[in-house]
Amino acid sequence: MRSFIISTLILGLLLVSGCDTTDPLPGSEALIRITGYASGTEYIDGDNIPFEDRVLVVYGEVTDTDPLNTPELWDGHALVLRSKTERFILSEIDMQPVEEEDSRWWFERLVRIPSGFNTLEIQVSAFPGGVVLENSEVVELRGNWSPGRECVVASLEWNDVDRANLDLHMLDDLGNDCSEDDPNVGGMRLDIGDSYGFGPEYITATDDRQATYAIEVEYASDNGQDSPVPCEVHVYVNGAELTQSPYSHTFYPDDVGGDPWQVVEVNYNF
Ligand SMILES: [Ca+2]
Numbered sequence: 615m616r617s618f619i620i621s622t623l624i625l626g627l628l629l630v631s632g633c634d635t636t637d638p639l640p641g642s643e644a645l646i647r648i649t650g651y652a653s654g655t656e657y658i659d660g661d662n663i664p665f666e667d668r669v670l671v672v673y674g675e676v677t678d679t680d681p682l683n684t685p686e687l688w689d690g691h692a693l694v695l696r697s698k699t700e701r702f703i704l705s706e707i708d709m710q711p712v713e714e715e716d717s718r719w720w721f722e723r724l725v726r727i728p729s730g731f732n733t734l735e736i737q738v739s740a741f742p743g744g745v746v747l748e749n750s751e752v753v754e755l756r757g758n759w760s761p762g763r764e765c766v767v768a769s770l771e772w773n774d775v776d777r778a779n780l781d782l783h784m785l786d787d788l789g790n791d792c793s794e795d796d797p798n799v800g801g802m803r804l805d806i807g808d809s810y811g812f813g814p815e816y817i818t819a820t821d822d823r824q825a826t827y828a829i830e831v832e833y834a835s836d837n838g839q840d841s842p843v844p845c846e847v848h849v850y851v852n853g854a855e856l857t858q859s860p861y862s863h864t865f866y867p868d869d870v871g872g873d874p875w876q877v878v879e880v881n882y883n884f
Contacts, residue, residue, distance in 0.1 A: 673722045674750075676709075691739040691741050692737065694734060702814075731754070768782060772843050777837045782831055788800055826882070831847060843865040846860045847859070847860060847861045
């Protein structure tokens with residue numbers, strides 16, 4: 615089932631595969647490609663994404679050619695790489711088989727696109743943290759969103775080995791708590807909630823008022839994993855990263871459902 619309805623612009627039909635196969639997956643050459651991306655997204659329940667310029671749906675196909683893998687189960691490791699630096703990992707829930715008994719997998723993934731020049735590509739590994747076996751061709755696109763236009767932005771990423779669910783929270787001084795459970799409240803907006811790893815989750819405070827924001831991280835679920843989960847939070851005010859940022863922390867199995875990590879409190883004065 616597709617997670618989203620792509621309601622408006624399909625900006626590009628982009629790539630054919632053309633992968634470098636210097637170290638291919640066993641079996642044959644994998645087909646990996648980005649077939650398009652879109653903005654103006656709308657969730658099926660009608661909850662519009664109001665800041666769609668910040669987030670695009672990237673979609674395409676990956677072929678899992680490892681003969682050791684079962685065709686019914688996505689057990690490869692693939693990610694969307696933005697501008698060679700930011701990783702948006704494709705979890706099992708992002709992957710849908712194109713046809714039964716077929717090794718082709720369709721994916722959709724929300725990706726954050728900052729202003730200016732961006733690149734997107736797909737990388738495939740045999741397992742998390744493994745050597746990159748194949749790259750797709752590179753898509754070039756321009757974003758029109760800038761963190762400098764926003765009051766306070768926080769981002770959370772965690773390690774890509776265990777599929778734990780960490781939740782970024784931003785709490786304002788009016789009692790509002792923005793997180794995956796309440797992604798659009800008090801002028802604060804969670805762009806991409808990630809329940810199966812590994813972020814990034816972004817929350818942006820958009821109300822231009824004098825305010826205090828507390829940034830916290832909650833270990834919401836271990837999703838059946840039991841390894842320590844190192845994570846990192848970046849905080850920006852008026853587009854400038856705080857000098858102490860990024861902040862680092864490690865959650866342990868006993869931390870699930872416990873007290874959140876209180877990262878930092880930000881006083882915003884325009
Ligand atoms: Ca989460």
